[in-house]
Amino acid sequence: MSLGMNSFVALCVLFIQVPQGQTACAEVDSMTEAVAGESFLLGCVSCKRRAEVPGSAIVEWHFKPAGAEEFIQIFQYEYPFPIILHENFEGRLEWQGTMWTKDVQIGAIFIHNVTYNDTGTYRCTFHRTLYLSMNEEQVIINKEVELTVVETANPELTTVISEIMMYVMIVVLQLWMIGVLIYCYKKIYAENEAREARKAARSQNKFIDSKDPCDGVYLE
Incomplete structure (x- = not known):
């Protein structure tokens, strides 16, 4: 899968959750087939x-190579710092999750220059803290991705990505149209308010000009 296609997949995940912290969050499963030599998005949404309730989260990624028995930690993100923790992934992992808040709900990462040694099980762990009114609640969420590395992309996978790109564009256009409508409404409302204010000022001026200057003056 090319980097451009992966970017669109990442955008899809983001737009499903736009804006961060709102009610549109949806937990989308990661894809599981990467192409050797290319980049791949390991998706993880919680x-x-x-x-x-306000909250914060630390995201960890662990990896268990095919045939191995134990996981090794390869990555950690604690706002705002991503850290690569294993030499085999040095310079190849890139954070693609939530970047603008501690309240992380997207924990995706890119693997660049995928190799066959990257085949195996990846575990994404959210260490979430909820700041309740009386105390704090600790929540741990684990998600696993079984990754297979292949020589060439599956044609069916390319079709799926094309469909995702189409839906992303639809969502983008809808959000843009909503933004334009809100902007136009605010502009028209402001112009109407200004017009009414001018009318009221002119009416007040006419009232003052038409008032008899001799009113209230009495001769004895």
Whole structure:
């Protein structure tokens, strides 16, 4: 899968959750087939169940190579710093999750220059803290991705990506149209308010000009 296609997949995940912290979050499963020599997006989304409660999260990624028995930690993200923790992935992992808040719900990462040694099981772990009114609640969420590295992309996978790109564009256009409508409404409302204010000022001026200057003056 090319880097451009992976970017569109990442955008799809992001737009499903736009804006971050709102009610549109949806937990989308990661793709599981990477192409050797290219980049691959390891998807991981964990929606916060209590949207009205502030929170924060630390995301960890662990990897268990095919045939191995134990996981090794390869990556950690604690706002705002991503850290690569294993030499085999040095310079090849890139954070693609939530970047603008501690309240992380997207924990995706890119693997660049995929090799056959990257085949195996990846575990994404959210260490989430919910700041309740009386205390703090600790929540741990684990998600696993079974990754297979192949020589060439599956044609069916390319079709799926094309469909995802189409839906992303639809969502983008809808959001753009909504933004334009809101902008136009605010502009028209502001112009109407200004017009009414001018009318009221002119009416007040006419009232003052038409008032008899001798009113209230009495001769004895």
